[in-house]
Amino acid sequence: MADSNDSAKPDFRVDGKVIVVTGGVGILGKVYCRALAESGGTVVVADIDQDACEALVAELPGEHLAAPVDLADEESIVEWSAALNERFGAVDVLLNNAAARPPNIFAKHHAFPLDDWNQMVAVNMTAPFLTTRELGPAMAERGRGSIINVSSIYGVVGPDQRIYEGSRYEEQGGEIRTPMAYSATKGAVVSMTRYLAAYWGETGLRTNCITPGGVGSGQNSTFTEKYSDRVPMHRMARADEMAGAVLYLASDASSYVNGHNLVIDGGWTAW
Ligand SMILES: NC(=O)c1ccc[n+]([C@@H]2O[C@H](COP(=O)([O-])OP(=O)(O)OC[C@H]3O[C@@H](n4cnc5c(N)ncnc54)[C@H](O)[C@@H]3O)[C@@H](O)[C@H]2O)c1
Numbered sequence: 001m002a003d004s005n006d007s008a009k010p011d012f013r014v015d016g017k018v019i020v021v022t023g024g025v026g027i028l029g030k031v032y033c034r035a036l037a038e039s040g041g042t043v044v045v046a047d048i049d050q051d052a053c054e055a056l057v058a059e060l061p062g063e064h065l066a067a068p069v070d071l072a073d074e075e076s077i078v079e080w081s082a083a084l085n086e087r088f089g090a091v092d093v094l095l096n097n098a099a100a101r102p103p104n105i106f107a108k109h110h111a112f113p114l115d116d117w118n119q120m121v122a123v124n125m126t127a128p129f130l131t132t133r134e135l136g137p138a139m140a141e142r143g144r145g146s147i148i149n150v151s152s153i154y155g156v157v158g159p160d161q162r163i164y165e166g167s168r169y170e171e172q173g174g175e176i177r178t179p180m181a182y183s184a185t186k187g188a189v190v191s192m193t194r195y196l197a198a199y200w201g202e203t204g205l206r207t208n209c210i211t212p213g214g215v216g217s218g219q220n221s222t223f224t225e226k227y228s229d230r231v232p233m234h235r236m237a238r239a240d241e242m243a244g245a246v247l248y249l250a251s252d253a254s255s256y257v258n259g260h261n262l263v264i265d266g267g268w269t270a271w
Pocket residue numbers: 022023024025026027028029046047048049069070071072073096097098099100101123150151152153211212213214215216
């Protein structure tokens with residue numbers, strides 16, 4: 001970390017830092033893992049499928065670790081965290097990026113199954129409680145580190161229903177909708193961020209949040225056009241446009257940033 005007599009250039013690199021990325025093999029997780037690896041970090045790729053974690057580790061430049069975990073299962077998180085703490089003493093960065101996509105994620109509110117709700121609560125909200133409970137104390141004890149939670153614009157504002165008519169996302173099961181479980185859990189993540197920022201701030205362990213807007217990833221043209229019409233920048237995001245915020249919050253460039261929600265939405269929530 002630069003002291004006041006050194007260069008004024010902020011240090012966005014993460015050399016020597018151990019960085020856990022949950023949901024590491026997903027659409028955005030993969031991009032984060034690559035950006036963090038290319039910026040000098042040792043990446044712990046954490047996702048449900050061991051083979052997929054290993055395949056990504058093999059693709060990344062440098063030495064990294066595949067660490068599969070079931071984030072819907074307390075015992076799995078406890079064992080996984082203990083193994084990471086034993087191996088590294090404490091991790092430097094925890095990026096709580098995983099989110100559940102249960103089978104009926106696009107069902108209407110009046111027909112939304114409780115099982116799907118519970119799965120989203122478990123992975124999107126309870127898992128960051130458990131990962132921070134299990135990995136946070138060692139980070140706090142060491143007196144530094146960064147927890148990065150992932151919310152969504154729909155954790156900050158309600159979903160504009162006008163964009164859904166005719167919208168489809170074939171890969172993810174058809175007609176697009178944002179369920180209440182998504183808004184509820186993503187809203188909770190912002191509150192949990194503020195809680196942890198206040199709880200651990202004095203130790204030097206910082207907690208922040210990013211709030212991505214919609215990333216183009218195979219939605220049909222109706223959705224893409226209607227979504228883009230709602231954005232001041234008039235387009236959806238590319239996955240790589242989220243990585244700068246993650247690098248900033250993971251690195252010492254953000255050493256005095258704590259409790260912040262960094263919104264990356266092209267201005268969706270600005271009007
Ligand atoms: N893509 C977007 O447009 C967008 C917009 C706003 C916010 N976000 C948020 O960004 C994050 C990443 O989104 P994405 O589009 O890459 O999602 P994704 O569905 O592609 O990736 C999520 C990952 O989480 C993993 N996961 C789910 N359940 C798990 C479990 N029980 N145990 C371990 N891993 C599990 C999945 O296997 C998957 O790899 C999510 O938190 C999402 O809510 C995404």
